[in-house]
Amino acid sequence: MENKLQLYNTLSGQKELFKPIADGHVGMYVCGPTVYSDVHLGNCRTFISFDMIYRYLLHSGYKVRYVRNITDAGHLEASLAGKSKLDQLEPMEIVQKYTVGFHDIMKMFNNHPPTIEPTATGHIIEQIEITKNILDKGLAYESNGSVYFDVEKYNQQENYGELSGRKIEDLISGTRDLDGQDEKRSPLDFALWKKASPDHIMRWPSPWSSGFPGWHLECTAMSTKYLGETFDIHGGGMDLKFPHHECEVAQGKANNGKQPVNYWLHANMLTLNGQKMSKSTGNTILPMELFTGDNTIMDKAYHPMVVRFFMMQAHYRSILDFSSQALSAAEKGFIKLMSVLKDLDSMKTSSNSSEDVQAIINSFYTAMDDDFNTPILLANLFEAATYLNKVKAGSSTISKDDLEKLSKEMKAFVFDVLGLDMVEEAGSNQLDAAMDIILELRMKARADKDWGTSDLIRDKLTEAGIVVKDGAEGTSWSAN
RNA sequence: GGUCGGUUGGCCGAGUGGCUAGGCAGAGGUCUGCAAAACCUCGUACAGCGGUUCGAAUCCGCUACCGACCUCCA
Incomplete structure (x- = not known):
């Protein structure tokens, strides 16, 4: 070994x-x-x-x-x-x-x-x-x-x-x-x-x-x-x-x-308002209070995976201060990383790769071998994410072999090592089916340049917590 | 009081004796019917004061502030 x-x-x-x-x-x-x-x-x-x-x-x-x-x-x-x-x-x-x-x-x-x-x-x-x-x-x-x-x-x-x-x-x-x-x-x-x-x-x-x-x-x-x-x-x-x-x-x-x-x-310790969390002083927040939003410290509820991601952004031997602002920043980063991972299986491949994929993969191991440096690992994963987004946008390329390798390693590090997981929305087959119908209708409206109808659908869905994105390969949606 | 650790850009948070951390936020641009996303460009940050060095934010010393432990505590 x-x-x-x-x-x-x-x-x-x-x-x-x-x-x-x-x-x-x-x-x-x-x-x-x-x-x-x-x-x-x-x-x-x-x-x-x-x-x-x-x-x-x-x-x-x-x-x-x-x-x-x-x-x-x-x-x-x-x-x-x-x-x-x-x-x-x-x-x-x-x-x-x-x-x-x-x-x-x-x-x-x-x-x-x-x-x-x-x-x-x-x-x-x-x-x-x-x-x-x-x-x-x-x-x-x-x-x-x-x-x-x-x-x-x-x-x-x-x-x-x-x-x-x-x-x-x-x-x-x-x-x-x-x-x-x-x-x-x-x-x-x-x-x-x-x-x-x-x-x-x-x-x-x-x-x-x-x-x-x-x-x-x-x-x-x-x-x-x-x-x-x-x-x-x-x-x-x-x-x-x-x-x-x-x-x-x-x-x-x-x-x-x-x-x-x-x-x-x-x-190291997790601090709240710059002081160590501690039962005896009452300077604490319970996990469930955080997940449900039922607390006076945070501005909203946060998913356990977002909290975990937030913790992984700091080194385990560093003191980490907990705040609403820091957590909501982490939430956006987490969503960004996860959306790239979702795209991995539908990525377009080329005959060669414009980046040194093996070097990217090696950087994951180097980071973790250095006293479990998860912040560096995440920085490297975000570099990989940017590369993959470029591939998706057509400004970079990746070979089939490299994509398979990178995909395997990224998933291993994000899911197996960092222990993160996709936040599955409470979606159902019925919701998927309904969304397919709605988006098909909207696509027709867009084909007819009926922007009023198209935007109405999108705005109302956004209000309901469903974000619609028009990409090059069609329209996708995600629920919060 | 004793021991130890920290002080990084608007926020979070890595790292290093000379070469881009990364995320979030912000500005401009590309793309798009518009938006979102994505991509491109943009901040000349390292508590203060001295010292070592060709060169320090990174090493040394002092000062200030903050924290942990010394008592059950993850």
């Missing part, structure tokens, strides 16, 4: 050539959502980014095991307890509700499901086993029924902070006073197992107490179980880099003495 893919590894702070552990196979773990409330659009960006990455790995010929967890009630006892009393719901009912909702949204965004989607609550035993093992290694200690990871002791033999670039001295000096610190030897220590207070609904028996696993342990347990002690790619949102992923590195090394992940990838 050709190996040209460069990706930016947070661990090294630079782009590296991607070399999987097992030739032709990739193990990838992505931190999934917490399912105690609706996923907001910012969460979705991360999952869409890694869906694109997953898709390009597949397109590159890799066999990928893609694990993305569901963080269910395991870590959320306290908040779930309060909320479930309020809603009169069982914790697992809340989890179920939001898991289903999450899947629905992911499907609308045309995300592939991961190949394994494990839940934290389904891996309590594995988490207890890792906790035991880290205790045995002397890198954790029990305190009042809870077990904490001993960061300072770990740091004597390893480097706590290697992923996020933090120094343990800075972390200690910058620590704030928080509740419940008295059980810990150091404020940096984090829980592997937490003793449940009496009002916690969900709890599991363990050698130390009736309680629940610590905040960072589930990902270590599930990634190790399904991908091995060291695996290729770990992804997640930038905000998880510290402390969550740092703790995963520490836990993994403490547990089996190996660097758990070769390539750490971090997707």
